[in-house]
Structures are given as structure tokens and as C-alpha cells.
Amino acid sequence: MIRHLTKLLILAGLLSGCEGSRHAKPVIHNGHLDLSHWNFEDQGAVELHGPWRFVKGEPLDISVDPPETLSKFKMVPEIWQAQEPNALFESSANFGYGTYILTVQLPRELYSQTIGLRLGETFMASRVRAWDRQGQTVLGDIRQGNPSPIPKNEQPVAYEPLGKIIIPTDGFIMIQYEISNHIFKRTGVLEAPVIDDYERLSADLFRDFFLRAFIVGVCLIIGIFHFVLYNQRRDDTSALGFGVLCCFMAAREFTTARFVEFMGLVNSKETFEFMIRMTYLCLPTMVIATWKFYAGLNLLRGIYIPITNIFCFGYGIALIILTMTFDPIIFTNLLWLYLLHLVVGCITGICFLAYYCIKGDSLVIKITIAFVILVIGVANDILHHRQVIDTMWISPYTFIAFILIQSAIISGKSAAAFRKAQHSYNQLAKVFYPHQIKAMEAGQNLEDSMPVAKSEACVISFDIAGSSKINSPGTRQFFRDIFSKCGEIMMEGYDEETLQANAFRVKELGDGFLCTVGFPFSSPQGHIFEGAIVLSLRFMNAFCECLNEFNYPHPIYCGIGVVHGPVQSFFPDSSPIEYDLFGHGLTLATRYEEMRKFILKETGKKGNIIILQRHVFESLPPEMQNDFVRFDLTHGDAYVRDDPGAMVLYYRILNREQIVAAQPVASANKIVDQLQAS
Known part of the structure; x- marks a missing residue:
């Protein structure tokens, strides 16, 4: 970086050197500038910087006091004190006014033509007049306010930075530059005037x-x-x-x-x-x-x-x-x-x-x-x-x-x-539903993005049997694939405007999950009991597809419990704030799924099983009821924990081959088609 800066400085120095040589102009000597041989068309403008004759504090009549009688000089541009240090609180007429005089010899061949004069920065009242050699004829007059040795007569407001000067016969002009400042301390000419072709200066x-x-x-x-x-x-x-x-x-x-x-x-x-x-x-x-x-x-x-x-x-x-x-x-x-x-x-x-x-x-x-x-x-x-x-x-x-x-x-x-x-939004999309993200983008609170209420819903409890005994390097990915496919099935039919979806995933439990049908998302099928059975069959189908890819040498089964019961949604008061559900319905779904071991032991069968609460079974159409078997809980020591009134439940056992076969899958698809048609 230092090397690049050095190159830039060297380049700037070369450019400034070239600029200086290109603008080498005639210089002012003792208040006079000789431009008799200067070609403005070819050689360009001339800055009138140098020693001008100067009279401070009093008005000057140039016809009475010709320039050669003035012995004092002041550089242009230059700042000089308008007010003395002991006169800060009152203006001084003696030091706020001054007159510069410069004589210029222009080329005689420019006789009767006009030349332009552009004033430099003064930021105060000033007036420039150009006179002939005798000081009798005004050849040009440029006003920037009204300079005056009397403070109350000073008016530093008008701004006319450019004017014309008529060149006399002999080409000799006297420039009288009056300035006054009784407003602030310093005065003087901040920038030297420039003389050149008027049109060029105007441009x-x-x-x-x-x-x-x-x-x-x-x-x-x-x-x-x-x-x-x-x-x-x-x-x-x-x-x-x-x-x-x-x-x-x-x-x-x-x-x-x-x-x-x-x-x-x-x-x-x-x-x-x-x-x-x-x-x-x-x-x-x-x-x-x-x-x-x-x-x-x-x-x-x-x-x-x-x-x-x-x-x-x-x-x-x-x-x-x-x-x-x-x-x-x-x-x-x-x-x-x-x-x-x-x-x-x-x-x-x-x-x-x-x-x-x-x-x-x-x-x-x-x-x-x-x-x-x-x-x-x-x-x-x-x-x-x-x-x-x-x-x-x-x-x-x-x-x-x-x-x-x-x-x-x-x-x-x-x-x-x-x-x-x-x-962050992309990461939030992994945690929140799209309608929640849109609500937060619109300025709503997270707590307002989901319904918080008590309701009734069908609850599905999915669990992989004997998951702790599965010994394979791909076990974790096997579980992830199952839950991912089941999650996609739940999100089918999602509508952010009406808050509809096949199911709402409550939580994953390591080797299983809980989801609800009918709340907080309404079911696209309308009939939550039939929708819950369809989802259970599709979950089993997804399980079997992943099981085929897993290619485990020993049989693995899953169990599903489906109940209908009360649930309540809420947002916790402390961080992390995550939408959640609780209620007796969630507990019952887990309890009915746990009946898997008892039913399989009593029937002497092995396979994947769906277990229904009596209320769920009785809410199904007959064609669905025919697929399930009644299990009486009044005999023996069988009972459903946390549901003391349960006298009967219903189950359906499907082994791996049956689920993978076309008929159960076709049957599930047929049910879906029927529900959508109805």
C-alpha cells in the first residue's frame, strides 16, 4: 500500500510541475503588468497576482492621485486585518476599507475590443473599475455590493464575478479595486482576478x-x-x-x-x-x-x-x-x-x-x-x-x-x-412456519403468530420399536430420513392464509414423534379421524421405504397410537420461546402406542401396528373400521394407563412385506382419493 501511495505522490508532483510550467505567466512589477505581447487566444488567461499599489482607509480619486504617486504596495491575493485587536466590539472606519491599483498594458491591436475580467473570492463588499490612462473614462465597472469607508453605507450582498473592459486606443488601462469589510475582522483579496477573453471566462x-x-x-x-x-x-x-x-x-x-x-x-x-x-x-x-x-x-x-x-x-x-x-x-x-x-x-x-x-x-x-x-x-x-x-x-x-x-x-x-x-431468516425457516416468519416481518410478535387456545384434536404417537438395540453406523441417518419424510407428509396441504396442513408436529422423541390433526392446523380433508388414519398409513409406508434403504439384517417395526382428546397450545414466558402443546390427548396417544407390546404378546404376532382409541374407531367410516380388530380390555390384567374408562381398543397389524406390497399402499392412496373426492 505504501508503494502505491508513493507512486501516486510522484505522479502528482510530476503533474503539478507540468501544470506550473504550462501556466508560466508575466509577473507584476511595482503595480504594473506588461501584456503588450501576450496572445490571449494562444497563451490563455493571466492571473493578476502580485504587488498592487494600495491605499488603505480613504477613498481614492484616480484622476487626482495617479498610480505613480502611490508608494505603498500590497500583494494580491493577501489577507489583512480589517479591525485592530483593541476594537473587537466596534468597527473601525480606518481599517475596514482599502483600494488596490494595477496598471496593465494590453496589446494595441485589441483596440476597441472587449476583454473579460473575472474577480476572485472576496466574500465582502467590493467594486472594480477600469479607467483609461488619464483616469477620466470608465472602461468597465463590476460591482459586488457597495464598498464604503463608512460602515453604515457598506452593502456586501450583490455578486457579479465577471465583467467586460473596453480596450482603449493605446491599450493602457488602470484597474481600481475597492474593497471594504466592517462585518468581520479580516479583509483583503482571497483570490487574484483573472483577465482573458470574456466568452472563455464566462464558460x-x-x-x-x-x-x-x-x-x-x-x-x-x-x-x-x-x-x-x-x-x-x-x-x-x-x-x-x-x-x-x-x-x-x-x-x-x-x-x-x-x-x-x-x-x-x-x-x-x-x-x-x-x-x-x-x-x-x-x-x-x-x-x-x-x-x-x-x-x-x-x-x-x-x-x-x-x-x-x-x-x-x-x-x-x-x-x-x-x-x-x-x-x-x-x-x-x-x-x-x-x-x-x-x-x-x-x-x-x-x-x-x-x-x-x-x-x-x-x-x-x-x-x-x-x-x-x-x-x-x-x-x-x-x-x-x-x-x-x-x-x-x-x-x-x-x-x-x-x-x-x-x-x-x-x-x-x-x-x-x-x-x-x-x-437468519433462512435459519428461522427451519424452526418456524412461513406464516410465522411473515408475521414477524410485518412487525407482529412471535406470540401472535400461532393460536393459543384449548381444543380437541386427533393425536398420533409414532415410535420405532427396540430402537436402542439397533446397532449400525447408519442408524442416526435412518431415523433422520424417517422423520424428514414424515415431516413432509405433515406439511402437505399447508396454507398460510387459512392455517391448514395435514398435521402439526408437536415434538420428536428421539425414536418417535407426536403430531396432532385438526389443531392448531385445520385438516385439509375436513374429517380429522379419517385424516389421522390416512396419515398413520403413510407414516408406516415412509418407515418401510427408509427401512428398505437402511437394509438392516434384522426386522425392525414401528407402532402408532391414535386417540382423540383435549390439547392446549401455549408460548412459554421465558426464553427460548417455542410454541408447544400439552394436554391429556398427548398423554393418551403415547399410552395407546405403548399397548403395542401387550397386544403383540397376546396375539403372538410380529409386525407394525396401529392402535386406535374406541372413540377414534367409532368415528371412522365402515370401510375403514373393517381393517381393524377389536381388543377387549375387560379380561385379564390389560389396561391403558391414564385412561381408566377404556374397555376396548382396536388395532391393525401389518408386517414389513404387507406394507411394502402394493395393496396396502394402494389402499392408503384409495382412502386419500376418497377423502379428497368427498
Whole structure:
């Protein structure tokens, strides 16, 4: 990574070197610029940076005081103090106003043509007039408000960054640049004016305005988008912080680009002061929002939590209060406090990110790249504002790169959260029914997704006889296959709207299971007793199919008990919360299945057996009753536990060969067809 950064720095240096050589322009000497041999069409624009003659504090009549009589010079661009330190609470007419003078010799062959002059950033009241050599004829006039040595006459609102100058016969012009600022401490020319073909400057101005409008739009759209994300997920404070950051960056770019003044929406000095407040207010707010964003990503750990709370948030809130309550002349004099907040926040963030980059945190590495890009832009603009370096304002562009990378990080975080949620839903589908998952997706509680009530149902108890004696490596898979096929049979006819299914699986018991027919799922067949017998036969058929695949050398049988009785559904009060049933019906089904051993012993037979409660038998149609044999419990010591009133039960024994044979299966299918037809 260091190697790639080094290559980028070398490339940037080469490009900047090429740029500097391509833009080598004539220089100003003693307030005069000689462009008599300059070809604007081929050689391009000229920035009027250098030493201009300067008069501070008093209006200048250029026809009375020609430039050659002025001995003082001031660099353009350059910032100078508009207010002295002991005059913070009152404006000084002597230091808030100044006039720059520059003489320019243009090519004589351009006589009577027009040349364009584009003003640099001033953010204060200014006026530029171009005169002939005698100072009698105005060749061009560009107003940006009304500069005045008297504070009450100053009006810093109009914005006209471009104007035309008519070239006189001798090509000699005098540019008089008046500025005044009685609103905040510093004044001066922040960017040098540019002279070039008017149409070309106009196209450049439109391109700059369009680019800055694009930056405002991008920041605003991304900010609103993250507010929407936060509104949908209130626990995601990173989206809130990033939304605030983007919106305030858009607000700062909107004010510094002077769109409001350019559109003529600012019409008073008070409104202009409000725009100044907004510009300063954005600085601490963006720092607070950035750290809120990082805190929301859970990147501020350990000691960084109190540090950021005290410095970034506490200090930032203090700066916001300072900006909103004091006059601009006060808080603009304390610009270093805002820069301190910004710089220390950046340095602290870089140190913190570097620490976690060394530890190999992939998320922090991505954030570091974005943060370094932003810091480069901020550092450049601070140094450019302080006139330490002569570059351009690049923080809006680096911020665009920053928010795009950070948006990608948040999008990646959301995508990862979606994948986790999708995986969780996929796992929940193994535990819950589809209608339960949909109910929870719709915001319902799990406890509302299934009926909780007392009811009557047919209960089927399925058990594999002698399962503990089965000795084979594939025993566990054998059981799984049986229960899987039986589970699929239960879910046939499932309808999430009407809550219908063949059966509801209550629980698996190692080598068996319990299921109910008729509650909580209603039976698709309508007649729960017939449906229970059909399911019992199909369970046996599934058992035999798995037994054939298992290929065990010894016989294995299963037993099924079918009863009708009371059941009650519930959700437990403590975790894990799992829908369950209890009731006498479940107990009776197990007890009737346990009668398997006694019946087989009494009859001397072996095989798979279905045992019915008398009530179930009597509820079946005659064609089904004919398949079952009566077993009298009034003789001997036979009885059904927990059913003292049982005098008789009914059973049907089917060996492995009979079930595998076509007739029993066809018989079961015939019953299903009959039920569906009815």
C-alpha cells in the first residue's frame, strides 16, 4: 500500500510541475503588468497576482492621485486585518476599507475590443473599475455590493464575478479595486482576478458554478438518503451522523459558492451576516457529525469515547454557541479556535485510524483512505487560506470523494446486515412456519403468530420399536430420513392464509414423534379421524421405504397410537420461546402406542401396528373400521394407563412385506382419493 501511495505522490508532483510550467505567466512589477505581447487566444488567461499599489482607509480619486504617486504596495491575493485587536466590539472606519491599483498594458491591436475580467473570492463588499490612462473614462465597472469607508453605507450582498473592459486606443488601462469589510475582522483579496477573453471566462465561470452546484446536490441527496436510512433504523446512528455531515457540507458549499447572492436572494446586511454565521457554523458541526458517524460504526473504543465526547462534542457545541450568539466581528476574530477544533479532530482521527490499521481492521483501512483524502483537502484549504501555498480550494472535491467512500462503507454495512438478516431468516425457516416468519416481518410478535387456545384434536404417537438395540453406523441417518419424510407428509396441504396442513408436529422423541390433526392446523380433508388414519398409513409406508434403504439384517417395526382428546397450545414466558402443546390427548396417544407390546404378546404376532382409541374407531367410516380388530380390555390384567374408562381398543397389524406390497399402499392412496373426492 505504501508503494502505491508513493507512486501516486510522484505522479502528482510530476503533474503539478507540468501544470506550473504550462501556466508560466508575466509577473507584476511595482503595480504594473506588461501584456503588450501576450496572445490571449494562444497563451490563455493571466492571473493578476502580485504587488498592487494600495491605499488603505480613504477613498481614492484616480484622476487626482495617479498610480505613480502611490508608494505603498500590497500583494494580491493577501489577507489583512480589517479591525485592530483593541476594537473587537466596534468597527473601525480606518481599517475596514482599502483600494488596490494595477496598471496593465494590453496589446494595441485589441483596440476597441472587449476583454473579460473575472474577480476572485472576496466574500465582502467590493467594486472594480477600469479607467483609461488619464483616469477620466470608465472602461468597465463590476460591482459586488457597495464598498464604503463608512460602515453604515457598506452593502456586501450583490455578486457579479465577471465583467467586460473596453480596450482603449493605446491599450493602457488602470484597474481600481475597492474593497471594504466592517462585518468581520479580516479583509483583503482571497483570490487574484483573472483577465482573458470574456466568452472563455464566462464558460469557465459557468463550469465552476455547475460543478459547485453538483457538489451541493450530491452532498444534499446523500445526506437526505442517510436520514431516510436512520428513520427506518433508529439504532443506526452512523447514518444520522453521516446525513448531518453531508447536509452541512452542502450548506457550507452553498454559502461559500455565493449562490444566494448570485441569485439576488440576499438583500440586506443582516442576511449576509447570517450567511457568514452559517459558513462558520458548518465547521464544528461537520466535526461533530464525523465523530458521531464513527461512533455509530462502533469504531470509537476505550479511551476514545470520553476524549471525543469532551473535545469533539463539548468543544464543538461551545463553538456553535459562540457562532450563534456573538457578532461576526467576534467569532471571525477567533477563527483559530475553529481551525484548532478541525485540525486536532483530524489529527486525533488519523492517529486512531492508524492504530487500528496496524492491527489489520479492514473496515478501518477503508475509512482511513477516505479520511486521509479529506484531511489533504482540509489541510490544503487551510494553508491556501493562510497563503502559505498558492494552490486552489480543493476540500469540496476531496469531500465528495470522502462521502462516496463512506457511503460505500455504509452501503457495504447495510448489505452485510441484509445478508445476515437473510441468513437468519433462512435459519428461522427451519424452526418456524412461513406464516410465522411473515408475521414477524410485518412487525407482529412471535406470540401472535400461532393460536393459543384449548381444543380437541386427533393425536398420533409414532415410535420405532427396540430402537436402542439397533446397532449400525447408519442408524442416526435412518431415523433422520424417517422423520424428514414424515415431516413432509405433515406439511402437505399447508396454507398460510387459512392455517391448514395435514398435521402439526408437536415434538420428536428421539425414536418417535407426536403430531396432532385438526389443531392448531385445520385438516385439509375436513374429517380429522379419517385424516389421522390416512396419515398413520403413510407414516408406516415412509418407515418401510427408509427401512428398505437402511437394509438392516434384522426386522425392525414401528407402532402408532391414535386417540382423540383435549390439547392446549401455549408460548412459554421465558426464553427460548417455542410454541408447544400439552394436554391429556398427548398423554393418551403415547399410552395407546405403548399397548403395542401387550397386544403383540397376546396375539403372538410380529409386525407394525396401529392402535386406535374406541372413540377414534367409532368415528371412522365402515370401510375403514373393517381393517381393524377389536381388543377387549375387560379380561385379564390389560389396561391403558391414564385412561381408566377404556374397555376396548382396536388395532391393525401389518408386517414389513404387507406394507411394502402394493395393496396396502394402494389402499392408503384409495382412502386419500376418497377423502379428497368427498
